[in-house]
Amino acid sequence: MKRVLIFFIVVFVLVVVLSLMLTFTHKVSLGDKVALIRVSGVILDSTEIVDELKEYSKDNSIKAVILRVDSPGGAVAPSQEIYEEIVKIKEKKKVVVSMGTVAASGGYYISAPADRIVANAGTLTGSIGVIMEIPNVSGLMKKIGVETQVVKSGAHKDIASVFKSLTPEEKQILQTVLDDVHDQFISAVSEGRGKKLEEIRKLADGRIFTGRMAKELGLVDELGNLQDAILLAGELTGIKGEPQVVEKKEKFSFVDMLKSELPQRLIGNVFQGISLKYLMTP
Numbered sequence: 001m002k003r004v005l006i007f008f009i010v011v012f013v014l015v016v017v018l019s020l021m022l023t024f025t026h027k028v029s030l031g032d033k034v035a036l037i038r039v040s041g042v043i044l045d046s047t048e049i050v051d052e053l054k055e056y057s058k059d060n061s062i063k064a065v066i067l068r069v070d071s072p073g074g075a076v077a078p079s080q081e082i083y084e085e086i087v088k089i090k091e092k093k094k095v096v097v098s099m100g101t102v103a104a105s106g107g108y109y110i111s112a113p114a115d116r117i118v119a120n121a122g123t124l125t126g127s128i129g130v131i132m133e134i135p136n137v138s139g140l141m142k143k144i145g146v147e148t149q150v151v152k153s154g155a156h157k158d159i160a161s162v163f164k165s166l167t168p169e170e171k172q173i174l175q176t177v178l179d180d181v182h183d184q185f186i187s188a189v190s191e192g193r194g195k196k197l198e199e200i201r202k203l204a205d206g207r208i209f210t211g212r213m214a215k216e217l218g219l220v221d222e223l224g225n226l227q228d229a230i231l232l233a234g235e236l237t238g239i240k241g242e243p244q245v246v247e248k249k250e251k252f253s254f255v256d257m258l259k260s261e262l263p264q265r266l267i268g269n270v271f272q273g274i275s276l277k278y279l280m281t282p
Contacts, residue, residue: 034064034233036247039082042279043074043106046081052248053085057092062246063237064094066229067114072280073106073127076181079278082110083188090115094236098229099123099220104208106278108219109185112192115236117220118229119211126214127280128189129206130182132174135162181276193218208280 035056039049056062067086073079086095090113097103097111099119104127111117111125119125141148141163148163159170166174182204190200195218203217214220222232234243 032063032237032239032243033061033246034066034230034237034239034243035059035062036066036068036230036245038068038070038247039107039110040068040070040100043071043078043082043110046078046085049082050085053082053089056246057089062093063239064096064233064243065089066226066233066245067095067097067111068100068226068229069097069103069107069111070100071107072102072104073109073278075106076130076276076278079106079109080184080188083113083192086110086113094233096229096233096236098224098226099125099211100226102280104280105129107280109188109278112189114192116222116229116232118222118224118232119214119220120225121210121212121223123211123214124208124280125211126203126209126219127206128185128200128204129278130178130185131206131277131279131281132178132275133277134160134166134174136165137162138164178276185278189219 035052037049037052037056053065056065089095094116095114097114097117099107099111099117100123101120102124103111103119104125108125108128148161150158150161150163152158156170156173158164159166159173186197186200186204189195189204190197193200203219209217209219211220211223215223222228224232230243230245233239234241237243
């Protein structure tokens, strides 16, 4: 009886030790690795992506960063912040972009500075342009008999008011702002891809391309899927065999849902005033 009991105790201890070893080796991986960062949906905030890039930048075991982009773009400033952080991390590590279903406008903007861009043949990309949308509810206000009274410090202080139409002069002012931001986009792509400004400018009228078309135009480097991008990252950094991939697990909470892009877009688009977007719109 004692022998049987001892046998089961030994087996139990071995199982526990093996489980701990497997868990430890899974969580604390040894050797050179590549990191995978996912950019999905509309880009409204850069904080999480920038924080991940900074974290991997300090990790000496991470030899390359793969950015999986599946986004139609979004707000201008967050896209520019991610772009700048990618430029910084390139000084230490290789960056490879893997494009998913769509990597257009701001999605392409953040992809441009990568060492290599891999797209699927049917990926929708490009859409190099800027859009500004200002709702106008003045017609509705007249119908329901509501009038707004404005007191302002300057002629153009209410230029983005949803309660009136734009004057020709105001349209020209906003067009000038939009053109400047568009030039910033063109310059960023030119620098990121190592191409002449005029070459990019010819493609920067907002049109979209398939991955295959983009490759022919030099906007992406190779055709392939995420796995191909991972293998390419390994090759660029001298990792033998298939690289080990590190990815931050997403945490979901009710607070995250409340902060999600949908309510922000539904509410924000009406009363946000001027909003410049690197966004592919339907």
